[in-house]
Structure formats: structure tokens, C-alpha cells
Amino acid sequence: MSSSYKRKIQISVTLRNESEPAHRSSVNSLQYDKSTGRLFSAGSDSIIRIWNTSNNDIISNDIVSKRYIQSMEHHCDWVNDIVLCCNGQNLISASSDTTIKVWNAKQGFCMSTLRTHQDYVKALAYAKDVELVASAGFDQAIYLWDVGTLTKLTATNNTVTTSSLNGNKNSIYSLAMSSNANVICSGSTEKIIRIWDARCCQKIGKLKGHTDNVKSLLVSDDGSQIISASSDGSVKIWSVGQQRCIGTIQLHNEGVWALATNDNWTELYSGGKDKMIWKTNLRDFSDSLLILEEDNCIQKILFVEENGNKYLWTCGQSENIKRFKISTSNSSQLVFKNVSDNDDDDIGGESKNNISLQLETKHLLNNYNILQNNTNNDEGKKNPHLPPDIIIYGAPSIRQYVVLNDKRHIVTKDTENNVDVWDILQTRKIGQHGKVFIDEVVKKYNKRVYVPSWFSVDLKLGMLQIILDETDVFASWVTAKEAGLADKTQETKLNYGGIFLKSLFNRWVKSTMCYNENDDEMDDSNNQTIFQLPLHTTIILSESSGRPILRSCVKDVGNETESSILDDLMPTWAKEAIEKQVPPKFNKIPFALIPYSANLNSTNNNKNPKRERLSATEMLQVRKIMEHVLTKLIGGNDGTVNSNNSYNSNTYNPGNNSYSINSNYNTNSQGNKMITNSLFNNIENKIELYCNEQKLDPDMDLRSVKHFIWRQGGDVVIVYKQIR
Template sequence: MSQHSYGNSYAQQKQRNRKLSILLTRAGPEQHSSGINKVVLGAPGHLFTASRDATIKRWQTDAVSARFEASLESHCDWVNDLALVDNLLFSCSADKTLKIWQADAAGVQQECSTTLLQHTDYVTALAAAPDVGVLASAGLRGEAFIWDVLSAGQGAGRGVQQVALGKRKAGNTPGSVYSLAMNVAGTVLAAGTAQHVIRICDARSGSKVMKLRGHTGNIRSVLLNAEGTMCISGAADRTIRVWDLGQQRCLHTLALHTDSVWTLAADPSFSTLLSGGRDGCVYRTLMATRLSELLLQEPEPIQSLAPDPASNSLWVATTSSSLHRWQLDAHSSPSSPSTQPRQFLAAHSALLRSRQAFGPSGAAFPEPQQPRPVAEIPGLPPLVRCASLLDRRHILAQDASGCVELWDIAHGTISESYGQVDFGQKLKDLFLPESVSPWFMLDCKLGSLMLGLEPPGCFGADLYAADLGITDPDNDQRFNYGEHLLRAALMFWSTRYNLRAAEKSRTMNVVQQHAGMASRLGSPLPSPAASVTDDGCGSLTSTPGASPDKAAPPLGPADTDLALEEAIAEQREALAKATDALVFTLPSHPTPVVICSQEAAARQPPHAAGRQGSPGQPHSPDLALPWRLQVSQFTGKEVLEAQIPLWAAQAVQGAGYSKPADSKCAFLLRPSEGHGLPAMLDARLTAPKVLRMHKVATYTLSKLQDQGISLCLLPVPLPPQAAIPADKPVLEIVCNGQAIPDHLTLAAIKTFVWKKSDDLVLFYRLRNSARPAPVAQIRPSS
């Protein structure tokens, strides 16, 4: 057991619900590895992209190219929207948080300056009025809030009010919000909801003013003009509607797209509208004449549009991980076939209206104005399918380009690439008769493999040293999957935490020695000028005392440099030893990421967490923020209860862990009829599910010999074809009349041969090569 203390049982039970996930990243910080949800223009020459890979990238752009500048990584789930207010970048995510970043901060990788905790579900949309310093956020469950940017940026937890999007009746809440817009003065807020209505609110008081009805699908995008008098909306019903807020009615309906309208963009004067949708098309419409043209077509659904007036171009984000830049030419002449007047209200079907608008026959769509983008920021194709093999060590994954790869969890790397093959068939080809308990939750939601670990299930699977290729005299040694993956993921935290604890202990010993010396000399101990305290993270801080004149002399530059070099050397040596001791290993590039979920408890009171959004900074354990860190970024200062779950700390520090109740298998061991072998004294046994059959056979032989049973195998001399190989046990194990191969485990036999919920029944018999039992044939299920 470890010498470290991990707090009381209440805190341990409270933190046990927190899940740790290991994200096996496939791209470096300079690439997105999943779809891009939002693109916004920043200061001249700068661009921000928010992705489903949970990261935000900052790019420096010019007329012909884009260069990676920084990766903003603190979110734990999809980043859904971005908003710029002066030099602050706001982001919202499916991890239920808003985060504030310094938009122009230096460094390739950055952490947020403030985390805002108010929402109890996914945060889906942001809207800002930069001139007055107001921000709005909204998400699922109909939650919407107005933030004072100055107070939020200071982490004060003030300056926030809830917006009343509708009456909250018993058992009902206002529909989830998927889009927001705010006028320049920050007085009018429009929210597009899943209830097919647009709710207009007074952003100053948070009260509802009106709701606009007309759409028949989820409203995915809304815009407000500068004065807050007109609204444009796009919805899943394939239409775009133009509203007059003063009259509270729809002025025009545009049926351009053949599928859901997902994003809208307009110039400040509302004279030109750009729309993109699930059909991959981007249209430009002149609002004065309501004439439209097809600008471009992407192979993937359009997520976000960012017009760049300076270069007369358009940045287009899609569900692909790559970002495209398209040139915008002048609007086509009225004689162009693509600018014939649209029939907005003539037909009930948006698809029919769209097709009719392109010509009398409706037989052909026009060619896009732009055949191809002028620039691309390439991303890595995201993983779209994944499945664990039955050994629960290897994972088969397929990316968006169709390439299939086999991953080895024990090393966090791709062990084999198969190219563009059929995923289902390859999964069948890799079938092995293994039955290992699922010890992790697998998904590829962020475009990469993510393994979720939660006790006690994550400690429910073992493997033998031989399965890892470890040549050890003790071939019975077993390793726990969950424990050793945690050891690999938290190695930097564990090593640095222990070094800090050891340094703290040495410092305390020095203080106690000085105190003892003063006591023996019979003089009172003076108040120390610097007393050692714990900052809650295992780090040491200085507290000013009452007698500065008796303080120890400060270290000189040479002493400081020497102490620093010694500390660095000690840490490097400790990390090297810890790495050599690892059973599982993780790659150094791309660096895997550890993600910790928010505490699965009752809703926390609204507040801002400030710098506490980073697990490297102390904060109250009650906050239990979600966090993410690369495996090499742990400092050892992370707080045990608030950031590192106690169950994980105990596992990696050797303090033990609890296995699930079903980690063992009960079975009966009986002699096979007609072979003259006696029954064992204790025929009912329990063993780990990972136990293989040759171990059962060896155990049975040993117990029979302990009972004084003399085994006569076959008459001597043996015919050559009946001789038992030297590496085979004398006994063989039979189940359901089938001989069980020596390498199968108890779990595999119960799953593929016994196929019953009752206790497994095994029979033992002398191995006879002349009259062998039929070997169990195990095939993948259809």
C-alpha cells in the first residue's frame, strides 16, 4: 500500500462518479481532426476555427495561404460556437462550459483565462454586441444567459442574468436553442429553437418580447440587423425567412436549398445574404431584388460562413476537418440563368420550389459560380467508425476517407493499416475466440479514439505477461488493463506529485530539526520569516513571519542555478525510471490527452472559475470542473479531490482498487465418464475469467496426485500416432462433449461453448491422441 493519504471515504465516494478518458490523438496541434463547427475572422490577417475535436485553432492568413499560429485546448467536447469581443475570444462547448481566451496571446498551445459555469447542458450558441460589452449564450433545455463581458473576463461570477425564453410549465421547458443573434446595441436577442419558433427577448431585462412562427423545422441560424428591426432565419424545413419585428410577421420566404439550412451570413447593411446548408451549397441573394445565385458547392454539409470583405473571399467550414477559402466575384448579371426570380410562396415543397426556380423544365441545376476553392487549410480525416475486438486490447477504426486501421491500446498506436477495405468484413476476419469484459467505454466522437474509464468496471479485465510479449520466469503474472493504462496516462502526474511530496517532507524535517535544536539550547524559537505551508496542491509557498531580521539569507544566483539544475536532473531521472517501469506505453507524438468529466452530481451554483478552469491551478473541490491535459503537461500540483479523481490516484500510486463483482467465474470440475478418473474432493471452484485451460488441466492433475491417484495414461509401448506431445498436459478439458483448446479462457468457454447463464461445467479426462474428443469449433456470429 502507498504511504500517501487520499482523504476521507465521503470524498472518495463523491469523486468516484468522475470519469477519466484517454484520447489517442491522431493529429498534432496544427491540424483539426474532426468537423469545423464555426469560423470567425479576428484582427486583420487572423482567423479562428472551432472544431468537433474539442480544440480551437488560430491562423494567420494572407491573400494566398494560411499559417497555423496557436491551438487553444481546454474544452473537453465539441466546441460549438465562437464570439469575439475586443481582444477576448469566447467559446462554448458541449462540455457545458463557456471559456474566455486572450485572442492574441503568444504561444503555440494556450489555456483559457476563465471558465464560466452556468449551463446545465450543452452550450450551443453565442451572440455578442462588442460595442457595449454584452454576450449571450444559449443551449439545450432552453437555457439562455446574458453576460457582462467585463465582469465575466475578471472571473468575478457576476454580471449574468437568465433570459426568459418562455413559460416553464410542469414537466416542460422551452425548446432547446440552436442559434442566437443580437443587435449592435445589445438590446434585442433572437433565439432559434427546436420548437420551430424564434423567440425575441429584451436583452436588458431578459424578458420575452415576442415569438415568430412560420418555420416547420428546427431553426438552425438567425441574424439580426444592426438596428434590431429585421430578422433572417434558416431552418431544417429547407427555407429561409425574412421577418419584420415591428410588424411581427414574415415578409418573404426563400426556398433555395434542397436540405436543411444550417448557416447564414449577411453584410452589415443586410443588402446581401449568404446561406449554406446540409446540401453543401452556398447561395448569394440580393435582398433588394431577392435574386439568388449558386456560388459554390462543397462535398460536405456547410457548418459556418465567414465573408472576408478585405480580400473579397469567403471562408467555408463544413463537417470535414478541412477549411476552404473561396473567391467571391461580383454578382452575376440579371440575364444569367442562375438569377431568374424565385417563386417563394407558390409551392408547398421546398425541394420543388428550389428545382422550379432554376428554369422552366426544372431538369438541371446551374453550375456554381466558383468551381473550386482558392485555398485550403487541410485537416486529418476524422474517425467515423470504431469497434473493439473481443480481446478488448485492439480496436478497429475507419476514417472519413474509408481507410481502416487496427489500434493497440497497450501502446496507443496503430499496429496495422489495411487501406480502404470493408469495415464489417475486416472485423469478421480479425475474429478471435476471446471473451474479455468490456473495461472501457469507446467512442470516436472527437474524431479520434477515446477510451472512457470509470470504476469499478475499468478494473474488470486482466491479461497475462505472455500476452504482452514479456519474457518473465513468472509466466502466471497478470496485469490489469485499466490500472496500467492509467499508470501510462498519469505517469507524469504521479512522478511529479511524488517528487513534490518528497521535497515537502525534506523541508519539514529541516524545520523540525531547527525547532529541536532551539529547544535543547533552552531559548525560545523565533517566529520564522518563512514558514512552510501547503497550497493544497503539494507545492510549497512562503508565508511572511514576524521577524524578518532573523530570516535565513537568500540564496545567491549560483546557489539558485545549482538547486534548479539538481531539481531538473532529479525529475528527469525519476521520469526515466517511471517510463522503464511501465507495462503499457503511450506515444510522445501526437501526444495523448487525458480528459476528466464534470462531477456527476447535482447542478452546481452559477459561478465563474477564473484560472481555476485549468487543472494545474488550485480551486475549491466543490467546483469539480471538467478539464483536459496532455499526458506530459501534468505538473504534480493538480488537486487530488477537485481534479485528479481519488480512485485514479489510488490505482496509479499502488493504493489499490476495487474490481467488479463479476470479474471471476464459478465453475464445476468433474471427471469425464468412462475414463476411470475419480472426482476431486472440491469440485466447485472460482477463478479469474482470464484463466486459460492449460492452467485448469495442470491444476486438476496436481490435485489428483495430492489425493494419491496414480494415472496410467496408455499401454506401453505407445504407438507413434498416439504419443502425447511433451508440451501438452496429461489431462484435457472437455465442455459440452468438445475438447477445449489449451489457450481458451474460462470467459471464452462460457461465452462460445457453454452458452448458458448457469455455472460452467467442465470435465477432465486423460488425453488420448488415438481417440481424441472433437475440438470445439468457434466461429464469429453472422
């Protein structure tokens, strides 16, 4: 099976808390189960959460004990949409990880995963009378799924047949379906609404009229009407039978992203980028009320009517979820009346009856010209602020990061301006600095050292995600001293990528077997450096495009099932480091040694200085170069220079912690060792090295010299000077 996976595979790791009871980024979709009072929310942090809303206590920040029930975790990217099916027994979710997942909504576990889509899955639609779900996304495809079949899928019975609807030419952002599936429609960046009969996959027609992306759609239960919302700022009501627009509502200043109606299809609620929610009477399109103003752009409106009360649940570009109790009359709301007659439209054409609205105030509004395109009336003196009766608070998300020079630590800043420090190798937070400037913390922790990048960072989930790729994962070699490992010989060479992979998959049976078989041969080297990572640390194997192949965690990689899957899917570059203990190769840097001369920089100096060209591993310390200069170029027997010298030209031996110049002073002879050690004592008082006229620190390594001081191509030129 492994031979079939020739695709480029990346490994990503999410640094997070074991329990994440609050959304850490925007909330994209909501579903409500009236029978249990449970609210389901889908977030951009890849997690679906379940909330208890039956407790109508006073607003509280303590969401863990008051509202939170559990998290449903299996997606690897934004969860864009969810629908409840089978009277609340099951939930279907759509994600930017290109998958659709079927959940047991009562117990909160994932039952199966559908991988039919080839790009982000953006929208779902549900026909409750026939238990049919439709999915659509950026791959321009619409698929139809029988919910009864989906809920019966198992590990062995994992084949499902789906129908598709063709015709879309652009990425699909919105989808809606009537309760018996006789009408399904899609909206896209094509600015056209396409209609099918889902029962026979037959095209019905297409509706033109919007001038921008169609972001939200609704279909009446009987399939006779469609309501659409667009980024062009308009809401349109369409007759499916006549295939024409029967009303255009221009209430919003900016794009309209969310729509909801009551069960009787008599009240329409719209919201979007302008943060306003409007109520429109669907029996009289001219009768509209400004219900409330939100704090953030609105992405989803959910209408709930129970116990004689009407509620609006809202979510959007915020980590918070709110519920508003609404009434049919509110003295602080605006009323707009239509003063023009409806004009007929051409079939499939744009509406000509853009409703002209005239402001009629029941309460003075302040600084709010809601219909600047439709009216110049500026009597308004005050915004309507309907307070929510429930707020489910989210948690801050990371929005800024700085990778420190040591390529092990990252400083982050979240949406509440908290600055923290993270240790990548340990996948945990190691410092909290509160609300300070991020540059101050970076300056405090940063060192003048250069370590090549061995990972990339993604913040799309609102949390730190570390991505490992075969092109650079083994690029960073450091000494035990630089890594701060006191239990290692200071000159022991360690590879950050190798350490990280072994730590992540330490519980994997292949890794364990390898250690057991080679215990007698293991030395104090990179191979035994393993960090005990938090067991909940999430591990994702995915294609380079971001399409996930496997989601697991440190705790589960040792399970029999997970271990078998990893054996098939693990990329070769990672498997060799984990299973075969193959050490990555060192990178080498060429450099030249030139003796100091007072006329070295003089243009009148016609003689080229004697130059020794060498190459060494990038981690070679300046101190080692000083030792070479002292023994070979200054203290040598004949003082001659060999232009073909090369440090450590042989393959790296993990057990050899020194860089051999040659056997003249790196020998097993105890006497020679004592002479050599004596010669190198206080070497700073005997030799000075310069690069670009800057004196070099003996503890700086060669790559740091090249990055911070040389800063150009070609051989690094180092000038040596003997101190008399």
C-alpha cells in the same frame, strides 16, 4: 473539498498526435480578424485553430507551413460557436462540454472558463457597440455576459455576475443580437423566434411561422429586422417593430442552416443541407442568385469584404474550410425573379407571401430542378461550380473501430479508408495498413481469447477516446504472457485497468510518493508495470453525463497546481489503485469436473457421474486444471473427491504467481518440487479435458472456455479423460 465530489466520475483519455494542425471532423463556426488577416475556426474535434489567410498563394495541401498558425486547446467536446470581441483582442467559445471559454485571441491561450450552462452550449451572439455576449444551448437558458468583466477574471478574482433571459421551452439552436443589444432573438425546436431587449432583459414578443427547428438567425445593426433560417427549407425576413414576417424565400430543397449578410444589410447569403449557397437582394426579396454548390452540407457562411473584393468563407460537415471570391455578376449563375406581390401578414403570424420564383437562365443548367416546389421549369442543364480560391484542408477522422479480443488493441478505419492498429495501454498507433478492408486486419490480429471489457470507446472527436468507469475498469486480468511482457514471470497476473491508471498518473506526486515509500516492499507484480506514455496524452475527468471537471495531460499531472486539483477530484476507485496500491479483486468462475464415460451422454445411463464442484479465478489455465485432475482425481492416494475444494480461495497475493491446489504438491520442499515437475511434464499426453465435446487447449484460460465453448449460464462442466 473532496467530500463534496460524490458524483460519479469517469476518466477519459484521447489517443492523438502531439500536434493536430488540421481539423479531424466537421467545422462548426468561423470568425475573421480583418486587422491581421487571421481566420479562427471551431471544430468538432474540440480544437479552435488559427489560420493565416493573407497569403494568397495557389491552393496547397501543405496547410502546416502555408496557413496554420496555432491551436487553442481547452475544450473537451465539440466547439459549436465562436465570436471575436474587443476589436479582435479576445475570443469567446461555446462547447458541447457545457462550458464557455474566454481566450486571448492574439496569444491563443484560455483566460477563464464559465460553467453556468447545464447542457450543450450551442450558440453565441455579440453586441459590438456595448461589448456584450449572449450564450444559449440545450438547457433552454440564455445568459448575458459583459466581455470587459470576463477578460478581467483571474484565479483569485473568479466571480462573475450574469443576467438571464427566460421563456424558452425547448433546446436553443440559434441566437442573434443587434450591435447595441436592444434586440436579441433565439430560435429553437419550438419553431418560434423569441425576442427580448437585452439591455433590460424585457420580453419584446415572439414570431411564429416556421414549421421546423430555427437553425440560424441574423439581426440588423439597428434591430429593426430579423432574418431566420429553418430546417423547413425556408428563409424568412421579419419586421421587429411590426412583429410580422415581411418576406419568405423558398430557394432551398432541404433545411437551411447558415445565413450571412454584407455590412450594409443589402445582400443575404443562405446555405444548408442541400449544399447550395444562394444570394438574395434584401431590397428586393425576389432577386436571388445561385452562387455556388459545395461538396458537403453547409453549417456556417462568413461574409468578408476587403480591398474591394467580396469573399465567402464556408465550413460544414467536412474537415475542410473554403474561401470563394464572389462578384456581382457571374455568367454561370441562375437568376430568379419574383412574379407575385407581397401580401401582408398577421402580427406574429406566418408569412402569406411565399415568393413565387420563375427561372430565367443566363447559363444552361444540367439535372438541377432547384425549385421543384415552386416551378416546373427544367431548362437547366449545368450546375454552377465556382472554384474556391483558398482551401484549408483537414485530416481524416476515425469513423469505425473494432476492439480486439485481447481488449488491448483496437483496429480503426478513418474517412479516407485508412486502417490502423492502436495499443491502448501505450496510447499510440502501432500499425498502419493503408486502404484495406478492416475485417482483414481484425482477422490478422485477433486471437481466440476472451478478456472482459474494461473500457468504452467514443469517436465523437474524430479521434479515439478511451473512457474508464468504476463499474468495469478493473475487470480485465491477464497473465504476463498474454500481455506480451517478456520481463515478467509468464504467470504473473496483471490488471489492464490498474496498469493504465498508474501509467497515466505516474508523474502525479501522490503516485510518486507511494512508490518511494514502498520501494522495499514492492515485488514483481502488477504494481510495478508502468508504460511510458506520450506526454501530450490528454486526460479528462468528467461526470458520467459528460460534463468535464478537469482537463490535463500526462506531462502536466505532476505540476503543483494540477496535482493539488487531482488530489481533490480524483475518484476513490482510481485513487486506491494509483495512490494506495490496492490490487483489484479477481473474478471467480464456478466449474465442475466429471470423469469421462462412454455412456456419459447416453439417456440409458441412470447413474449420475461423480462430480467435483470447484471455483477458480477466471484466469486459471486449463493446464492447471489438468494438473489438479492428475494429482487429486487420478493420482491421489485414495481417489476420493472432495466437493468443497476451491482454487486460490484466499485473498490474492501479488507475490504468489501460482495457483495452489494444496500443500501436497505445492510445497517449499525441493524434493517434492522435483517430483511434481516430473509428474507434470508432457501432461498433454496424460490427460485430456473436454467441454461441450470440444477438446480444450491447455493454454486456454477458464474465462475463454466459458465464453467461446460453454456459452451458457451455470457451472462450466469439464470432462476429464486419462490417456492410457
